[in-house]
Amino acid sequence: MTSTDDGAGSDTQLARDEPWDLRLYVAGQTPKSLAAFANLRRLCEEHLAGRYRIEVIDLLLHPRLARDDQIVAIPTLVRKLPDPIRKIIGDLSDTERALVGLQLRPRTA
C-alpha cells in the first residue's frame, strides 16, 4: 500500500477501484447512531457507489469489541479498508470533515 496522507495522494486514491470496508460502532438505536448511519449511507452513495460495505456493530450486543477494537466514543466509524485504518467519531453531520477523515477529500489548510 502506498497511499499517503497528503492531498495529492488522496486524489489519486479516489480513482482507484479498491473496495471500501467500513464499520460503524453504535450503542443501541439512539438518535446519534441513526443519524450517523443515514449520513454514512448518503456519503458512500455519493462517493463510493458500488464499492463499499458497511458493517454496523452494536456494542450493547458485543461489549467486548469496544476493548478489542479500541473504541471510546459513540458513534465511531472505522475505515478498515483501504489501509491505513482511519477513525472518525461523531454523527458525521459535518460532511466536509467526514470526507477529510475518510481521505475522500484533501485536507484544506
Next chain:
Amino acid sequence: MSGTADRGRSQLAKSRTGITGLDEITGGGLPTGRATLVCGGAGCGKTLLALEFLVRGATELGEPGVFLAFEETAEELAQNVSSLGFDLEELVAQRKLLVDHVRVDRSEIEETGDYDLEALFIRLGSAIDEIGAKRVAIDTIETLFGGLANAAILRSELRRLFRWLKDRGVTTVITGERGEGQLTRQGLEEYVSDCVILLDHRVTDQLSTRRLRVVKYRGSVHGTNEFPFLIDEDGISVLPITSSLLVHDAGTERISSGIPRLDAMLGGPGYYRGSSILASGTAGAGKTSFAAHLAEAACRRGERCAFFSFEESERQLVRNMRTIGIELQPWIDEGLLVVHASRPSLHGLEAHLVAIHKHVKALAPSVVVIDPMSNFSSAGVRSEAHSMLVRLVDHLKSAGITAFLTSLTEGGQALERTNDGISSLVDTWLLLRDVEEGAERRRVLCVLKSRGMAHSHQVREFRLTSHGVDVLDASVAPVALATLAGPGQARELSRLAGERQGEHTS
C-alpha cells in the same frame, strides 16, 4: 431522601487499600463504592498507588480490579512494577486483574459532529463484569482532553462517568495530573466529592522526599498532615502511623543498661522497658559503648535488638566494641542483633524513617539503637529532622520498644540545640563528656534526668576498659557540673538541674 439521611448518620463504609500506612491515615481505607481522586505532579507515584490499590485488593483482600490505562500499555505497566514484586501477568491470568489500555491519539481521529463516550462506559462495564471486579483504577483520564477536541462533551461525559461508577458500586481510584492553581489540570476535583489525596515529590538540599496528604475525605475523620511515603521493593509505604497522643503503656518493668553501676545510678534495676534514652556527649565520649552495652544485655536475655549505625559499618562496630570487651559478633550470628549501617545523607529523611520502621517491623526487637541520631540533621533541614525524630520515638514507645539514641555535642553548642529539641521527649538523659584535668583526659557521666526514677545526681567518672564501661566510685571524680558542660553552658545546666529537682520530687 431517607436513604441519604441514613447514609449520613451511619459510618461511611471503607475499603482497605492494603497499602502500608494509608489505611491508618484514612481510618480504614478509601470510601467503598465511591471514587477517590489521587493527584500530583509527574513522577509523584500516582500510577503506582492506583495500581497497588488493585494489586493488594486482588491478592490480599479478595477484590478483583480493572485498570483502565490511558497512558501506558499493559506490557509497559507490567514492566514498570515487576521490580516491586507485582506480577501483573500472573494476576491477569488468574482473572484477578484486567488491564485495558485505552489509546486515544488525536492524529488518528477525526471528529465530525455530535458524539458521547458510551463506548468507554460499555468497555469498562464489560471489563468489570468479566472478572467480577470490585475495584477500578483509571489512570489518567485527563489524557482524553489531549485526544479529543470537544471539551464540552468530555466534561459532561466525565460527570456522567463518576455518577456511573457510583451506581456500579465499585471502589475507584482516579488519577489526575496536578494543574496550575487547582489540584488537577481539568478540575477533576469538582466531580469527585468523597475523597481527594494529594501526592508530592520535593527535593530539598538535593534529597528527595515524597509526601502524601488527604486533602478531603467527606464524612470521615482524617489526618490533614503531610505524611512521608516511600516507594521501594515492596511498593508504597506511608508513614508513620503516629497519633502523637500520650497513650503509651507506662510499664514498670526495668531492663539492665548492661552496666551494673549505671543501673545503680538509675536507682537499681536499669531503664524502664519501652522508655527512650538519650546519651549525648562530645566526640569520643563513649556514647556508642553505652549503646552496645544495652544491646548486648538485651541479646543476653534472648531479646532482639536493631542497631542503626550511621557512622560506623557493622564490622567497624564489632571490632571497636571488641576492644572494650563487648562481643557483638555471636549475637549477630545468632540473629538476635541486627546492625543496619548507612550514611544519613544516602537517603532522604523520610526514606530513613521508613527504613527504620520497616526493619523494626520485620525484626520486632525489644531494643532499638540509633547511633547517632544527630546525624539526621545532615539529611534534611533541622525542623524536619526534629519532627521525624519525634515521630520515630513516638512510634517506638507506642510499640513498647526501648529506644537508645545517641547525640553528638559539638564543642560550644548549646545543649538544647544539640539534641534536636528531643530532650523533652526522652525519659532518661545521660550526659557524657571528656574533661581535661591537667595532663589527663577523663570521661565523666551524669544522669541529667530520668523520669519516674530516684536516680543519682552525681557526676561520676567512668573508664572504657577491656571489660567494658567501668563507672568509678563517686568520691573518685569530684567534677563540677560546670566542668561537665563546658564553659558558657553553666546557666543552661543550672536550669536543667532545677528541672531535674522538680522531676525527682514527683
